[in-house]
Amino acid sequence: MTRRHERRDLPSLSSAQRERIRRSRETLADGGLLTEPPGRSGVPQLIERSWRRCAGDEVPAAPDRIAYQEPDDVDPAFVRAAEPVLDRLRDSFAEVPVAMVLSDANGRIVRRHVGVRQQRTIMDRASAAEGFDFSERSIGTNGIGTVLVERRPVLVRGPEHYNLGLEGLTCAGTPIVEPFTGRVVGSFSLACATRDVHPLMQVMAGDIARQIEDGLLEEAGDRRRRLVRAYLAIDRASAGALVVDEDTVLANRAGLVHTGPEVHPVLWEFLGEHGPTRPRRMQVPLAGGMRDAVVEPVDRGARPAFGIRLTPRPSRPADRSGGEGRGSRAGSRAAPEPLHVSPEVDRLLDDVVRHRETVAISGTGGRVGKAADRPSGTGRAGRR
Known part of the structure; x- marks a missing residue:
């Protein structure tokens, strides 16, 4: 006992x-x-x-x-x-x-x-x-x-x-x-x-x-209220607007298409290194690639946060440049040429290319990454 x-x-x-x-x-x-x-x-x-x-x-x-x-x-x-x-x-x-x-x-x-x-x-x-x-x-x-x-x-x-x-x-x-x-x-x-x-x-x-x-x-409630106030201050119906901190993204409809779970960590790392101390026009990495925007710090004195106002892109005459982006070498082709047969891998590779990151390719020895392994006409080495 x-x-x-x-x-x-x-x-x-x-x-x-x-x-x-x-x-x-x-x-x-x-x-x-x-x-x-x-x-x-x-x-x-x-x-x-x-x-x-x-x-x-x-x-x-x-x-x-x-x-x-x-x-x-x-x-x-x-x-x-x-x-x-x-x-x-x-x-x-x-x-x-x-x-x-x-x-x-x-x-x-x-x-x-x-x-x-x-x-x-x-x-x-x-x-x-x-x-x-x-x-x-x-x-x-x-x-x-x-x-x-x-x-x-x-x-x-x-x-x-x-x-x-x-x-x-x-x-x-x-x-x-x-x-x-x-x-x-x-x-x-x-x-x-x-x-x-x-x-x-x-x-x-x-x-x-x-x-x-x-x-x-x-604290979290106060911080989020400050972020909402900052978002309302930069929101414009005709342009994309985002407010970003380490944990949160607030975006209007025009800005929402430029962000996502894969983009946020890349964007936040970029802002942590290059974020300005006063409003400045600069390029930022978003879902559509590097985009011109006016970036300004918000929520001063607390956790860092940044407001992003996207600047509209100038309109271009259709097909005068032979296309843009992934399909630019395809002439009159409307759809971009896929980077991989798997849609999921293609999407990830597209994010990597747009943000100019590095890809490590691994597999069995001897034939990994060789252009000869691809069907004729699909090799795109050096395309970007």
Whole structure:
């Protein structure tokens, strides 16, 4: 019969449990994945899955150093959603030996607050501070990286941590999910010394994470309202109009034909590199190829976005140039010559050609890509 103080669903561990868990972890880490079959470690399945990932990835149990990067590139919307929540809780946690830890989607700690000096020292010794990489691949099983892998709340107690330097901590973490997109954009966790663990840590961590998600929801609503206002400002019935950010495209009927799921990432990458800081006429990659447009930044001070007003193409006399685009060499042919017998492949190749990208052709050795393999009259090498 299991005694109350040894129940697995409680955050605290007895000394006997800690020792059993430590031996089980060391056996797996030292002996490898085939040491014993899954389910025999004596720890929750979620923890064992993480241990096995760590062993398979050869994550060191005692790394010489932990990767560090200044947390100065965090998504501003994420920071704006989280900081008011953390600020409200600072006074409540001022005399409590528990650290509040916020990470980005990669497991890097971007915000940490701990009011009690002794707990701050414990966190510093474990490198659990802003800028350090607490992803599972970096530091093993923990209440940040494992949360991001499992996409669910995680409680990691003492020796359940894969890293020896974290054995003195218990951490309750939960993912932070962006509304609308469903992406995990980070995690929130509460961490304390194993002797200071509280049964409500998981509940509290989940509640705080939901508050941050509410802030993200409000941010997303405000951002989309700003995008709609920007779209209404550039919309013209006689020309194509689009407003684009990393996740969204708003377009009128004339602009809709120039975009799509395949075009958006190409267009956004182009704007990220060449987007102007003030209205400028330039060519942008769209579904019809490179098009002249007036591009201007919108939504200043928040996530980048751009408004695009297509400029009308000058009309040309029919057939005077012998045709355009894919059928230009066909003289009087009305339909463009297909690039491939498969309509789906033909469409993808057409996108590649219009955007001047590169195609890698692979297959069995000897005859891949040879013009001799094509029926007479269909070879188009060097056509563009």
